[in-house]
Amino acid sequence: MIRLEKRPQPSRAWSIATPLVAVLATMIAGGLLFAILGKDPVEAIRTIFWEPLFGEFAFYYRPQLLIKGAPLVLIAIGLSLGFRAGIWNIGAEGQYIMGALFGAGMGLAFYPLEAWYIFPLMVIAGAFGGWLWAMIPALLKVRFGTNEILVSLMLVYVAEQFLASMSLGLLKNPEGFGFPGSRNLQQYESAHNADLIAGSGMHWGVVAALIAVIFAYVLLNRHMLGYQIRLTGEAPRAARFAGVRPARLILFCLGASGMLAGLAGMFEVSGPSGQVSIDFNVGYGFTAIIVAFLGRLHPVGILLAGGLMALTYIGGDIAQSNMGLPSAAIQVFQGMLLFFLLAFDLLTNFRLRLGKPEVA
């Protein structure tokens, strides 16, 4: 008989090993799934994990990793602050859209003026847009005790309607022959978030993501606010006893995650995507939730998890086109990753015991 026994204190070894074991288990279970679908499992796993990094066309895929990874990391870092404190911002996708709209709107307002200050203003506007959207659930929670999970999630759909309305109305390209979508910011130099080194995929969003990782690391490990965030998540009553003001923490955590999501949206719309369009958002805000947990809500972990997630996206795309794997299978594969992570996470706090119960 197998039993779970609570450890006297969380195991450090397991908390580090869990993500690796989860990836391994995902490879095995995913391989089985692919085998059942009649594909060569080893080849499929190799395509997903190896091809983008070291394959024949790696020169094309590697920049793609940065482009896909940066927004995931940026958003996940923000979410992890709130998640640590038990404040659940599920609406990063909406904040991401609003950041993109505000950022693009700021840039397009100056069109066709070329000036150095346009891009920094767009950055500020993008951050502001995301922050503003996150303040709605934050203020409602502080003032009326509403559930931030529901409010932030529902605001995603409101933001999507905004996005559609903007691409068809206010921000529509006047020279776009009636097609929905804004002007292409890639063709507007002052507003273009171009690669810092041409062809590397290394745009300002990547830099911002790295800065966010460092900032979050310092905040959580060296600063009182970070300590209060962790304390609130671990023991809310002890946090109040320590003097943490819950309302301030809610405003900070939701505000920070909204701001980072807004930044991610702004860097995306002015760089890789280039224009505001109806189908601008592709789910980064939701995937970032997985990334945040996969990275154990730890800044460095999130950086690695963001990379891994981007890898499965790109590798999954390759596997789809090269091996004809259905896209649903790739999504199941990604879902497995989170599932195994949460399952193995149990081992951090519990240990498995084999044998008869209640015998020393």
Next chain:
Amino acid sequence: MTVPLLSLQGLTKAYPGVVANDQVSFDIGEGEVHALLGENGAGKSTLVKMIYGLVKPDSGQMLLRGAPFAPAEPRAARADGIAMVFQHFSLFDALNVAENIALGMENPPAMRDLASRIREVSETYGLPLDPFRTVGDLSAGERQRVEIIRCLLQDPKLLIMDEPTSVLTPQEVEILFETLQKLRSEGTSILYISHKLEEIRKLCDHATILRLGKNVGECTPAETSARDMAEMMVGTALKTPTRSDRIVGNVALDISGLSVPAPSAFGTSLKNVHLTVRKGEILGIGGVAGNGQDELLAVLSGEALSAADAVKLHGKPIGRLGPVARRRLGLLSAPEERLGHAAAPDMSLTENALLTAAVRENLENRGFLNWPAAKAFAKRVISEFDVRTPGPENAARSLSGGNLQKFVIGREVLQRPEVLVVNQPTWGVDASAAAAIRQSLLDLAAGGAAIICISQDLDELMEISDSFAALNEGRLSAPRAAAGLTVDEIGLMMGGAHGMEVAHV
């Protein structure tokens, strides 16, 4: 030789990592009140659970009137005449007394018959109780009567009582003891679990003492001093806290007309509380649990706010200040609940040291944390308060209750408080650790700090406090000098028998 009612022979029960009972043997005679003594974690609960059929022993056997007795479940134990009153009541507030009792029966009779039987039993044993009153309206003492009557209806041969007096005022304890003595005179045996030694000396015929799961001795309580019994429980000579002469100075903390609504539906509101504590004075606040202790601590720690001038520290109104600002001014506190309130279970002791000491020990600089200083402070608490742990990097939950309590109290004491408020400072702590904690409070007061000690342990309050007040339904009695206060007077301050009638039998 007569056959004992229940004979335990070499009972052993092990849990992973700990042997709860190790070869425990003793006999309970017919019509005997047998005390089971021991500190928290000595294995008392495990032992009675085996007798009541909740836990199966690994080895050893029990004989009931000479016949092998191995109940597979509580129902079997009850069928053999074993009844148990638990420390925590299992009653439904919304139902009346008779309905609650019927719920626990195998074949409940018609409600009218049951009610008349309840009346009959309650009158016989001096436990007046109206079968049709709603349990939610009853006091703790009356609820306990429901549990006892539920047991007595089964006509038990052995009644097990687990810490029955911890929720009672002294007057209610008197009533309970009369009932138990009457039961004994009718031949019912009672296994009485407690760590209150004076009660045991008064009530019990025989005592078995458990320490770390082993039977370490038996005695006749009436002929043994409480101190000797305590030392058998602990295994070492006890150091009684010594109080040095203290100079009582100016008023440090002044509460006047403090009223705070209940924080939740299950809380207690504070009603017009007045109190003052002077420098060097220890004010003991007694009362049965749930009468506003937690709420009073919250109002003092700053977790709950009140009108600004209802709470004054050195004459300065602080009622609207939060915990951090109060700590800065020298008002520190230690709540009752160690894990989750006074300390974060999964955080290290270093991180837990930071929880309250950041301001006064300069552990932060413009918001940035000074981890080496926090670790040094945690180490200081560990060494000066003899906290048994491998080091400050261990999680709070890995410590035993007593050790964590020493850490929590030490963390506040070492910050040189001007006023310290503690709630249940030695709850669930072994006797030697409790003595050390009380001594540290006495030393702190001797150094000129004002201390408010909220506790349900009257012996503790009498040992350390200079003045005494009691909380009853959120009201605080007028404080009185502790010296010369009798148990009767204390009981009346705590609300007497909570309106319970004393039965005349």
